[in-house]
Amino acid sequence: MVTLSCAxxxxxxxxxxxxxxxxxxxxxxVEPRGxxxxxVGLTNRIRVSIEGNAGYFIGGLCDGPDVVVDGFVGxxxxxxxxxxxxxxxxxxSECAGATAHGGTLVIEGDASSRAGxxxxxxxxxxxxxVGHMSxxxxxxxxxxxxxxxxxxxxxSLYEAVVxxxxxxxxLGSDARVEDLSSDDVTRVRALVRTAGFDHVDxxxxxxxxxxxxxxxxxxxxxxxx
Amino acid sequence: xxGIVGVHLKAPELHGRLxxxxxxxxxxxxxxxxxxxxxxxxDDDLPEGAFRYSLQPLAAELDWEDLAAGLRDAVGDDVxxxxxxxxxxxxxxxxxxRFLRALERSGASVRLVGHGTSMEIFKDVGAPxxxxxxxGVRQRxxxxxxxxxxxxxxxxxxxxxxxxxxxxADLCLVHNGTFSNYATVRRRLTDEGVxxxxxxxxxxxxxxxxxxxxxxxxxxxxxxxxxxxxxxxxTLLVASRTQFAVVRDASACKPAVLAExxxxxxxxxxxxxxxxxxxxxxxxxxxxxxxxxxxxxx
Numbered sequence: 001m002v003t004l005s006c007a008x009x010x011x012x013x014x015x016x017x018x019x020x021x022x023x024x025x026x027x028x029x030v031e032p033r034g035x036x037x038x039x040v041g042l043t044n045r046i047r048v049s050i051e052g053n054a055g056y057f058i059g060g061l062c063d064g065p066d067v068v069v070d071g072f073v074g075x076x077x078x079x080x081x082x083x084x085x086x087x088x089x090x091x092x093s094e095c096a097g098a099t100a101h102g103g104t105l106v107i108e109g110d111a112s113s114r115a116g117x118x119x120x121x122x123x124x125x126x127x128x129x130v131g132h133m134s135x136x137x138x139x140x141x142x143x144x145x146x147x148x149x150x151x152x153x154x155x156s157l158y159e160a161v162v163x164x165x166x167x168x169x170x171l172g173s174d175a176r177v178e179d180l181s182s183d184d185v186t187r188v189r190a191l192v193r194t195a196g197f198d199h200v201d202x203x204x205x206x207x208x209x210x211x212x213x214x215x216x217x218x219x220x221x222x223x224x225x
Numbered sequence: 226x227x228g229i230v231g232v233h234l235k236a237p238e239l240h241g242r243l244x245x246x247x248x249x250x251x252x253x254x255x256x257x258x259x260x261x262x263x264x265x266x267x268d269d270d271l272p273e274g275a276f277r278y279s280l281q282p283l284a285a286e287l288d289w290e291d292l293a294a295g296l297r298d299a300v301g302d303d304v305x306x307x308x309x310x311x312x313x314x315x316x317x318x319x320x321x322x323r324f325l326r327a328l329e330r331s332g333a334s335v336r337l338v339g340h341g342t343s344m345e346i347f348k349d350v351g352a353p354x355x356x357x358x359x360x361g362v363r364q365r366x367x368x369x370x371x372x373x374x375x376x377x378x379x380x381x382x383x384x385x386x387x388x389x390x391x392x393x394a395d396l397c398l399v400h401n402g403t404f405s406n407y408a409t410v411r412r413r414l415t416d417e418g419v420x421x422x423x424x425x426x427x428x429x430x431x432x433x434x435x436x437x438x439x440x441x442x443x444x445x446x447x448x449x450x451x452x453x454x455x456x457x458x459x460t461l462l463v464a465s466r467t468q469f470a471v472v473r474d475a476s477a478c479k480p481a482v483l484a485e486x487x488x489x490x491x492x493x494x495x496x497x498x499x500x501x502x503x504x505x506x507x508x509x510x511x512x513x514x515x516x517x518x519x520x521x522x523x
Contacts, residue, residue, distance in 0.1 A: 033497055033500035033501075034495065034496035034497030034498075034499070034500045035497060036495075036497070053496060053500070053510075055495060055496060055497055056495070072496075072510065074480075074482075074495060074496055075480065093480070093482075093512060094477070094478075094480070094512075112477075112512055113477050113478075113515070131477075131514070132477070132515060133476075150514075
């Protein structure tokens with residue numbers, strides 16, 4: 001176990017030390033005090049625990065490691081995640097899991113606005129609520145919200161699917177509620193197990209997906225342009 | 226991009242540390258705004274009926290004592306000078322309208338950046354750490370303060386365009402973002418007799434809020450009117466003699482983090498600016514929701 005302190009190391013030194021670790025190793029990052037860009041761009045299979053509140057882009061661009069934050073995080077946690085996991089024990093600010101291609105982001109608290117924006121295949125699991133415009137233009141992947149979703153959920157969705165355990169304040173353009181199939185229930189059950197979300201009932205979530213009406217130019221509406 | 230910070234001290238025992246708490250917060254926001262910075266400090270140490278006038282020099286050489294002596298004759302009251310970095314705060318008793326007219330008539334090469342019974346403002350170009358040093362921020366006391374680090378996108382890097390913008394006695398604002406319809410709002414305010422000092426979009430928001438307050442609205446309602454009337458991206462931190470308020474626009478794409486304890490409320494663009502505050506690990510830390518107005522009063 002390696003211990004790295006933000007009080008002693010620059011962000012660049014810290015990420016270089018993490019990147020140089022062999023697979024299977026573990027690292028603690030102490031005194032993060034809201035530092036941005038911790039544990040980014042790692043391609044090794046290591047475990048990183050950040051012991052405190054962290055800043056923007058935590059675990060971003062990673063392709064392999066498992067990162068745990070024992071605190072809250074700022075904007076764009078796990079942005080463009082490729083594989084591996086990022087788990088946040090507290091709340092996350094805006095754009096959690098933005099453009100994630102793969103891997104799993106788990107937020108044990110709430111996520112703010114635009115969670116899972118432009119998701120490209122990753123999995124975003126939020127125990128609590130998500131802020132407005134979550135799932136905006138999400139292309140592929142899955143978002144599970146254990147609590148409530150604020151305004152304009154799933155605006156301009158492509159092929160990503162959103163499951164919500166609580167209430168939905170409003171749907172965004174071209175998002176619609178669809179029937180929950182047995183495949184959905186199986187999928188949500190697996191996600192809930194992965195995340196450890198005991199409060200979410202897989203048979204009692206709302207499925208939100210794209211109505212696909214923004215996919216093609218509609219000649220009938222040509223006069224509007 | 227800009228950085229904003231502020232702290233409203235509920236516990237009187239923290240008042241002696243206002244500057245020591247605020248300066249590191251401002252310096253932490255250098256990454257969001259390295260080109261200029263400004264601070265507003267609020268203290269209630271003046272005797273009843275006295276005002277402070279925060280002035281910046283427009284000429285390289287300025288005899289502040291000479292200016293004060295001239296104003297003393299014009300207003301018939303004592304005027305004292307407190308030097309602050311490149312500028313000064315003049316303290317005078319009596320009617321502020323009379324003082325401001327006398328200042329204008331004096332033709333002195335100074336710009337008034339704010340006035341009030343409690344508030345003083347200074348702003349300057351350069352790195353936030355250098356500005357904190359130049360104006361002795363760490364030694365300052367008071368009950369609330371706010372600051373701004375600027376990365377200019379809409380107008381020039383000058384002291385004139387730096388925040389905070391004061392728009393009435395003891396009222397000032399710092400802004401992160403851009404307003405898109407500010408010219409329209411300014412035209413409407415100008416028609417109603419409001420005067421502007423700069424072409425800056427943030428000044429329009431400050432004057433708009435002052436105008437609402439003048440018409441009898443409270444600060445919370447004035448900020449709700451900002452959301453209805455002003456189009457653009459904004460996180461605003463607004464302070465008056467007794468209040469400290471935060472609001473974000475409907476899309477909430479400019480950041481804001483608040484930390485509240487029994488002893489203070491603090492606000493910053495990014496959490497790391499708050500990380501050094503006493504007891505912040507046990508504070509209630511949250512982000513204001515879109516168009517949600519938060520107001521604290523003393």
